[in-house]
Amino acid sequence: MIMSYFRENIENANGYQPGFQPKQTDVIKLNTNENPYPPSPKVIEVLAKIKPEQLRRYPDPLGDLFRRAAAEVHGLSPDNILCCNGGDELLSIAFRAFCDQNRPVAYPVPTYSLYPVLARLQNCIAVEVPFDAEFNLPPKLAATGAALTIVCNPNAPSATFIDPGELASFADELEGVLLIDEAYVDFAKDNCVKLINDFDNVIILRSMSKGYGLAGLRFGYAIAQPSLIAGLMKLKDSYNVDAVAIALAAEAIKDQKYFSENVEKVKKDRDILTEQLRALNFKVAKSSANFVLAEHKNRLAKEIYEELLRRNIFIRYFDLPGLNNMLRITVGTSRQNDKLVLALKEILSEKGTSNGGQKS
Numbered sequence: 001m002i003m004s005y006f007r008e009n010i011e012n013a014n015g016y017q018p019g020f021q022p023k024q025t026d027v028i029k030l031n032t033n034e035n036p037y038p039p040s041p042k043v044i045e046v047l048a049k050i051k052p053e054q055l056r057r058y059p060d061p062l063g064d065l066f067r068r069a070a071a072e073v074h075g076l077s078p079d080n081i082l083c084c085n086g087g088d089e090l091l092s093i094a095f096r097a098f099c100d101q102n103r104p105v106a107y108p109v110p111t112y113s114l115y116p117v118l119a120r121l122q123n124c125i126a127v128e129v130p131f132d133a134e135f136n137l138p139p140k141l142a143a144t145g146a147a148l149t150i151v152c153n154p155n156a157p158s159a160t161f162i163d164p165g166e167l168a169s170f171a172d173e174l175e176g177v178l179l180i181d182e183a184y185v186d187f188a189k190d191n192c193v194k195l196i197n198d199f200d201n202v203i204i205l206r207s208m209s210k211g212y213g214l215a216g217l218r219f220g221y222a223i224a225q226p227s228l229i230a231g232l233m234k235l236k237d238s239y240n241v242d243a244v245a246i247a248l249a250a251e252a253i254k255d256q257k258y259f260s261e262n263v264e265k266v267k268k269d270r271d272i273l274t275e276q277l278r279a280l281n282f283k284v285a286k287s288s289a290n291f292v293l294a295e296h297k298n299r300l301a302k303e304i305y306e307e308l309l310r311r312n313i314f315i316r317y318f319d320l321p322g323l324n325n326m327l328r329i330t331v332g333t334s335r336q337n338d339k340l341v342l343a344l345k346e347i348l349s350e351k352g353t354s355n356g357g358q359k360s
């Protein structure tokens with residue numbers, strides 16, 4: 001028998017499947033929840049002024065320029081901030097910091113599909129507690145005894161939001177760490193940053209990929225009490241965020257005016273798109289994110305997804321329990337959303353396969 005070079009859990013793992021990134025540019029790409037608008041023009045100005053010397057030298061290991069800027073925006077101290085190479089790096093650091101074979105992770109499902117992948121790689125048990133149909137916080141989640149509990153808020157892919165007051169009571173009940181994944185919170189009505197004043201077991205994940213339009217830069221950060229931040233630092237690569245990323249992310253977070261205007265535009269278009277989809281007979285829950293989750297009342301999601309693909313419109317279809325007749329659609333520019341709605345009208349007017357009023 002040929003032995004694998006890999007640890008058994010790695011050999012048996014599938015790895016994460018990122019959303020499809022088409023090579024063509026003449027497509028309408030509404031499948032990976034990017035911001036449809038570019039980052040602040042001030043970010044592009046800083047990019048144009050990057051000096052060769054900034055590239056020759058190693059970057060600041062802590063990214064203090066960004067930590068100071070983020071601390072100011074959140075009314076906190078730089079010691080409350082840890083810079084990461086995307087929010088995904090923070091998730092990977094958290095699994096390594098808190099979980100092993102005897103220390104499980106817990107999270108409600110369905111949610112971000114990276115969590116089970118990281119659990120597999122870390123060889124820890126993943127306790128998956130199902131959400132109810134309204135995506136309320138499952139009462140059983142507090143009693144799992146997990147070393148790390150993750151709540152994605154707003155949740156992906158449901159786009160639903162749990163009130164920060166409810167998460168505060170939840171944090172109080174937990175023995176382990178609560179990581180609140182706020183990758184999409186820029187588009188919600190509130191957030192959980194205030195929880196870190198009262199709880200030494202709460203970590204907030206933030207991403208610059210969504211509200212700030214910087215998915216290509218790879219920058220995210222943790223917010224927590226300094227004791228947790230200091231512990232997490234031990235696990236990061238020495239230079240986990242590069243010199244260009246630190247400079248650009250700092251400039252982006254400083255430009256709160258551009259950020260808020262951009263986010264407001266997306267939220268307005270999201271609410272218009274929600275109404276347009278409902279008028280086309282889709283069930284769409286209220287979204288607190290930059291995407292919507294839609295289920296057609298009598299047509300198969302897979303068929304709609306494939307028909308859109310034929311028209312070079314990319315959205316996300318999940319062939320997963322609880323989601324298998326659902327389509328996740330990123331909010332695009334008004335023009336992109338209009339083209340999507342037009343294509344949907346055309347597809348729905350053609351004869352297709354009924355889902356038999358399927359409930360998922």
Ligand SMILES: Cc1ncc(COP(=O)(O)O)c(C=O)c1O
Pocket residue numbers: 033085086087088089112152156181183206207208209215218219220
């Ligand atoms: C729920 C959730 N959390 C975290 C991330 C990580 O974002 P990034 O690594 O781009 O900052 C994503 C990315 O899509 C996400 O959907």
